[in-house]
Every structure is written in C-alpha cells, then in structure tokens.
Amino acid sequence: MWPWLVPGVILIAVGAVWTLQGLDVLRGSVMSGSSLWATIGPIVLLAGLALVAVGILRRRRRT
Structure with missing residues (x-):
C-alpha cells in the first residue's frame, strides 16, 4: 500500500x-503563466490520483 500512496x-x-x-x-516562477505547465500539471495530478487509487484497492483486496 505505502509504495503506491507515498509517490501518489x-x-x-x-x-x-x-x-x-x-x-x-x-x-514568481519561470513556469508562471505558461500553458505548458497548465497542461502537464493536471496530467501529473491524475497520475498521482491513479497511484493512490491503486494503493487503496490493493489494501482492500488483502483484507
């Protein structure tokens, strides 16, 4: 569970x-106002949510 949750x-x-x-x-950053980071950010966020979901589902299957 933890190997999925922490990176997520x-x-x-x-x-x-x-x-x-x-x-x-x-x-206050070079990334401020850049559409590239406005696109990459949500993708990374969704990947993190997916890892958290996998960690939670794996724990539920063990119990």
Missing part, C-alpha cells in the same frame, strides 16, 4: 502546484 500523494501535490503556476495563480 507527492505527484498530486506537484501536479497541483504546476497547474496553479501554469494558470498564473502562483506567481
């Missing part, structure tokens, strides 16, 4: 920050 949570956090920077909500 990290990817969720990174994806959220990248999305907010790309949308120019978080300023």
Whole structure:
C-alpha cells in the first residue's frame, strides 16, 4: 500500500502546484503563466490520483 500512496500523494501535490503556476495563480516562477505547465500539471495530478487509487484497492483486496 505505502509504495503506491507515498509517490501518489507527492505527484498530486506537484501536479497541483504546476497547474496553479501554469494558470498564473502562483506567481514568481519561470513556469508562471505558461500553458505548458497548465497542461502537464493536471496530467501529473491524475497520475498521482491513479497511484493512490491503486494503493487503496490493493489494501482492500488483502483484507
């Protein structure tokens, strides 16, 4: 479970920050206001959610 959850949570956090920077909500970075990061961020965030979901499902199957 943990090998899936920890990277998943990290990817969720990174994806959220990248999305907010790309949308120019978080300023002060080279990535601020860049549509590239506004696109990559949600993809990374969804990958993190998928890892968390896999971790949760694997735990439920064991019990």
